[in-house]
Amino acid sequence: MARTVGSHSDTTAQRVRAAALTLFARHGFAAVSMRQIATEVGVQVGALYNYTPDKQTLLFDLMRSHLEELLDAFEDRQDLPPPARLEAFVRFHIRFHHKRPEAVFIAYMELRNLSPENFAVIEDLRRAYENRLEAIIAAGVAQGAFDVADTKIATLAAIALLTGVNTWFRADGRLTLDAVEAQYWQMVSKALAGTANQL
């Protein structure tokens, strides 16, 4: 046998990426074989190499497009006051990450399986995203709306906090995503608040 009925490079490429995303997220990059991906796609192993030069590049492409989509999707309304900008960021971050749990998982867990060059690219993208948040926090500090000792730490702390939602939130649980957004926004806003409010 050879070429199969209805085969098209566009659709197969998509299915390869989707299968890799799901399997990498579920079992981890190193634990997934190219044959498992091929089986999921419904194709023989060799065919995968029409869509990626090697296994690691497949992982890298998934990570990069995830982070690029993340950066593209966030629109910073610089005309708004910092608290409103920050609230928009918080809600955006939670919603965006909720929609792509597998990509989020992979982008945070499989960094060590990248070559140094690929790792550097991913790190740059991640830092670019962090910088967007830091700019908001810095603006708020500058005009007294926020009070933080170090904007970089506050940025990393906020992102760790918000990304943590993905580890426990389930849409069929007792809370709606809207309620979660509201509660996290409350915690973030209080944590960074300018009004002195120590215990």
Next chain:
Amino acid sequence: MARTVGSHSDTTAQRVRAAALTLFARHGFAAVSMRQIATEVGVQVGALYNYTPDKQTLLFDLMRSHLEELLDAFEDRQDLPPPARLEAFVRFHIRFHHKRPEAVFIAYMELRNLSPENFAVIEDLRRAYENRLEAIIAAGVAQGAFDVADTKIATLAAIALLTGVNTWFRADGRLTLDAVEAQYWQMVSKALAGTANQL
């Protein structure tokens, strides 16, 4: 050849665990072979099986003892008022996790490589730790020192926030661990504070 000079099961057992910890943290469980561990220990592969029935149990033992040490190490001073208890927890968590970055990494990243039974054991231990924090938060809410919409969410949020320190803090960086503890405690205390303090 056979038994080697100076060989003792006690010391070898320790070295096997140490080697596995380092390698699993650096490359991931699935990416590390038993032969790599053996090489690190300075022994042949077969010798490892005097110390673990199989590879996965080696991982499980590392995770379990890490979490058991974590639970043993934290002493909750229930006699103190909730804010002081919470501060003690925050500082303990950051310090303890800072001393064991590899074990922390593994315990959060390699859960999917456990069998269902082993996974359940680890999950119970983690939940036990979370419950310790939740008890503190609940006590603070009960007496009005804290104000959170949901103690479970506040607990998970705080742990995600605090554990995030490990992803960026380096002892040779521009900040001391003490300064980091102080800043994180400030954020946590403000985030959960009872006094109304919205933006």
Next chain:
DNA sequence: GTTTGTATTGAACAATTGTTCAGTTAGTCT
């Protein structure tokens, strides 16, 4: 100094790994 038990070697096992490629069939274009 002999015996007993412990710690390790070294080789073997079947299974699986990522990757390559000549051959073959399906879609597409003229």
Next chain:
DNA sequence: AGACTAACTGAACAATTGTTCAATACAAAC
């Protein structure tokens, strides 16, 4: 209808995987 190209198969490759076990050299006890 025929020629051309794109997509896939199927088999092969050497390397590596986790695990087992008889043989053996050491340490400890007497």
